[in-house]
Amino acid sequence: MPVVGVNRDKLFEALGQKYTEEEFEELCFEYGIELDDVTSEKEMLRKELAARTTGAADLGEASEEVIYKIDIPANRYDMLCLEGIARSLNIFRQRETPPLYRLADMAGKQMVRMTVKPETALVRPFVVCAVLRGIEFDSVRYNSFIDLQDKLHQNLCRQRTLVAVGTHDLAKIRGPFTYEALPPEDIRFVPLKQTREFNARELLQHYLANDQKLKKFVPIIQNSLVYPAIYDADRTLLSLPPVINGAHSAISLDTRDVFIECTATDLTKAKIVLNTVVAMFSQYCSTPFEIEPVEVVDALGDTQVYPQLDTRQMDVAVPYINSCIGLELQADKIAQLLSKMQLSAAAAPDGSSVVVQVPITRSDVLHACDVMEDVAIAYGYNNLVKTVPSTVTAGKELPLNQMCELLRGECAMAGFTEVLTWALCSHAENFSKLRQQDDGTTAACIGNPATAEFEVCRTSLLPGALKTLAANKDIPLPVKLFEVSDVILLSSQKGCGAENRRRLVAVLCDRAASFEVIHGLLNRVMEVLQVPYAADPDPTLQRQRQLLGGGYDWRADDNSPAFFPGRHASVFFRDRRVGEFGIVHPEVLEAFELNNTVAALELDLEPFCFDQLGRPMETQIL
Amino acid sequence: MAALQLETDLLAQVGAGQLADSAEFAKAHNVDHQAVVGLLKSLVMADMVVMEAIEHSRLTVTPAGQLYVGVAAPEVQVFNAVPAEGITLADLKTQLGVAGDVGFKQAMQNKWVGIDKSGGEPKVVRKVESVQDTVLPILNALAAGQEGSINEAELMALMRRKLVAKEAWKTWKVSKGPCFALQRKKAATELTTDMLQSGAWRDTTFKPYNFDALGLPPSGGHLHPLLKVRTQFRKIFTQMGFEEMPTNNYVESSFWNFDALFQPQQHPARDAHDTFFLTKPAATPASNFPADYLERVKQTHQHGGFGSIGYGYDWKVAEAEKNLLRTHTTAVSSRMLYRLAQEGFHPAKYFSIDRVFRNEAIDRTHLAEFHQIEGVVCDYGLTLSDLIGTLQQFFDRLGLKKLRFKPAFNPYTEPSMEIFSYSEQLEKWIEVGNSGMFRPEMLRPMGLPEGVNVIAWGLGLERPTMILYQVDNIRDLFGHKVSLSMVRKNAICRLGL
Secondary structure (H helix, E strand, O other): OOEEEEEHHHHHHHHOOOOOHHHHHHHHHHHOOEEEEEEEHHHHHHHHHHHHOOOOOOOOOOOOOEEEEEEOOOOOHHHOOHHHHHHHHHHHOOOOOOOOOEEOOOOOOOOEEEEEOHHHHHOOOEEEEEEEOOOOOOHHHHHHHHHHHHHHHHOOOOOOOOEEEEEEEHHHOOOOEEEEEEOHHHOEEOEOOOOOOEEHHHHHHHHHHHOOOHHHHHHHHHOOOOEEEEEOOOOOEEEEOOOEEEOOOOOOOOOOOEEEEEEEOOHHHHHHHHHHHHHHHHHHOOOOOEEEEEEEEOOOOOEEEEOOOOOEEEEEEHHHHHHHHOOOOOHHHHHHHHHOOOOEEEEOOOOOEEEEEEOOOOOOOOOHHHHHHHHHHHHOHHHOOOOOOOOOOOOEOOHHHHHHHHHHHHHHHOOOEEOOOOOEEOHHHHOHHHOOOOOOOOOOEEOOOOOOOOOEEOOOOHHHHHHHHHHOOOOOOOEEEEEEEEEEEEOOOOOOOEEEEEEEEEEEEEOOOOHHHHHHHHHHHHHHOOOOEOOOOOHHHHHHHHHHOOOEEEEEOOOOOOEEEEEEEEEEEOOEEEEEEEEEOHHHHHHOOOOOEEEEEEEEOHHHOEOOOOOEOOOOOO | OOHHHHHHHHHHHHHOOOOOOHHHHHHHHOOOHHHHHHHHHHHHHOOOEEEEEEEEEEEEEOHHHHOOOOOOOHHHHHHHHOOOOOEOHHHHHHHHOHHHHHHHHHHHHOOOEEEEOOOOOOEEEEOOOOOOOOHHHHHHHHHOOOOOOOOHHHHHHHHHOOOEEEEEEEEEEEEEOOOOOOOOOOEEOOOOHHHHHHOHHHOOEEOOOOOOOOOOOOOOOOOOHHHHHHHHHHHHHHHOOOEEOOOOOOEEEHHHHOHHHOOOOOOHHHOOOOOOEEEEOOEOOHHHOOHHHHHHHHHHHHHOEOOEOOOOOOOOHHHHHEEEEOOOOHHHHHHHHHHHHHHOOOOEEEEEEEEEEOOOOOOOOOOOEEEEEEEEEEEEOOOHHHHHHHHHHHHHHOOOOOEEEEEOOEOOEEEEEEEEEEEOOOOEEEEEEEEEEEOHHHHHHHOOOOOEEEEEEEEEOHHHHHHHHOOOOHHHOOOOOOOHHHHHHOOOOOOOO
């Protein structure tokens, strides 16, 4: 969720009321935003400096004015600045009615024009524009204007990949403008915050090497044959989207007419971004909420006028709203509630529906359910009467999970203590530390781990158990541990190419390797699973073996490199290998930094998922 | 003599009322008196005998006095050694040794000798004609063990001169104690099978048990705290009529994890920064997704439908094919709801508790994998009020009775509510979960009938467990760095009681 920092006193001024922190939190809670932190510029700077441990902090001119950091829902782009938060809350508290955003009347005037060149389709095909006339900035408004663009870039614009906003002082440039895509060497200009001219290729190199903030935007266009560029009638470069603007057209506190361009790979989002910026800052125009349109002529010669400020009309059935929330509201009451949420609404003449006008600031409204939610919020979630659905169903556990619940209890009763380890581990833990080669056919691999520990999905529960032993060396010996969890194996049986398999692992760590103890656990597990030993001559077991299609047995072998030669056996059920046990190889112990011997058992549990009559139960359901 | 025999003899003698003096007993049995005293003290501890002290004392010649027994008192030796013409002190001492030194001082005191300095060099000279040795007879008598009739004043003088000393000691008169017996009963620590069989428990004395100490910790295994809590949640769900969803598929396609949930392809959650994408198996071929459903999902994202305007972007199948480690168990819920629609809708309640994965740096409160608890109810005409009522029922069972709900945003639920509860333990409101009604853009493409609503909620398993068991580092709870001693000491989970 985006967090927006706003000056508390300015916010309260805009809200026309001073709140205590508790009161303000209460208001936020009701509306669905959250007061995340209370700080100040000085405080933030202090923390930042402390984090860098640069000794004596020079807090200099930093302000001590209180800043509220407010969590905004990810779909409310209109609330990413103080103006938007204040407007939403004022309308919610019915101090204000939603403004009517409108285009300036251009009759008899020349509209600013932006012409799109076909080459832009190769890199960043869309541009939408608008002009704010007679705007009055002060430092607070100006900073809010810049911050809003930043917030939009971070969120809706997905770090400028989808949309990038450029704002320019219209007095310093001259239309008509062109949106072009040119070879980087042909784009030469003095960029913002620089004093010399660069060509676009060297500029991007410069940012990669020197600019922490801008370098992350470089890859968006760097490998393109042509780079996007916006020029004015005099070939002054306005911007090299999505990276940087030209220095020439930079806005300042004195700027009165602002030219806004949004270049994009996603036209829908470009329109939302443009609408959001003009909806928020047209408030400071000489005629508030009036925006001067710009005509954009696309590569085919078709003309569109932006911004598109029309509200969207929705007809939402009253029974739908009531039946989803569990209320019995009349249409006019619903309309009244919706007005608190910036949705102008009116009851249809027959009262069966409400006609809702969705403003440009509410791009999050996609469906009648969004309107329904706003009715519920305006009504107050906590004012709803709790009801219990009459849905009658029977509770049921998955057979595999139910069996594992029971088996876990049995393992604990057998003296083993349960552990719970991660499904993700390093490649080495899963392979080389177990003296195993990775033949590439077993482990699912992660492409982008934030932590190096997590490279593969485990194909065995053993590494987790050994790591747990290593992390608990202070526990008196012997230590007996077990885990019932899933491993993940590559599998052609599954559409996604991998499947979980439920396993049991048990380890016994002591000063002397104790093969027969771990062997005894295997026998005990089989006993409680009602799986007879294949070679047991007891005739009463014969019937159970018949029911199951065979019993279990173990066969000594040395084909598992993780185990000590001569001290390893494979476990078979119905003649299919289902697990292994033995003494862990000393080199494995060394790799996991263990000083004492370990005996281990690992067993597939899914073959044992059958009902009381021995009938197999499905374990791989999806 | 064997210690046991000595004890038997001693008890026999006391039993006959005859042990008047322990020293005599020791002498009679030819053992050191101290050995008898040691035995007696242990019998006194067992209350078998009582001891009464008999005080003794006698005079003895000290080792210094022994030098003169049978010889002469040192002062007499000195007197005798002094010739008429006198002798130097040095010569005298050379001649008599220790006796010369001790004797000279005493002889001077007795004024038997004096120092004459008239001849230049000082000389010891006699001052009386003759002397009588009164010391020697006393020393001789005492050395012979005869205290008899010794002049008290003489005796005191010799004791001051440390030639004679008084020695005091105790012996003991021994009689029966309250627990007297002819054989000492060994106090037993435990009642044993042998005692039961022989009946010896009737006559056995038992050592007092130390009730102030803790007992021995029982051996045996322990279940993991987090999974004990999971078990309680499973019970709560099944008691409420919920059926468990099959969640044993950590590897999932973006399609089921995101697209099916109407989560747009540019959503930040689909960023590599938040989600583990797989390089192997890298993708689920689209042929594995039901073709008609895939098309409806695509259309709904791109252009809307079912009353929605959609997101208006170019939906890419390649993005949906990308494999990941599921970021929520709602991926399974989406599969189950699709299946429910295909089977022919019937009302259903589902739950699951299983792992989900987030590509986050791990710290005290965050892990890259954790457990999500999820509940889903599907039926015709479910309402937001039903959701709130269901949540109240669910959280009541967790002991979190005070709830309130905050509007929230979630791409696949509308309305969405964060669930807050007042924690009596922490004495504040805490967020305990998320909830909402699934969006029509998610449900209708699956083929669920118009009018069917699905309410759902989710919460983490770890956080309530940490609060419950006061664990402040999530790594102590989940993962290999678990504290085994914490696991061993962990209490039963009373959630749902």
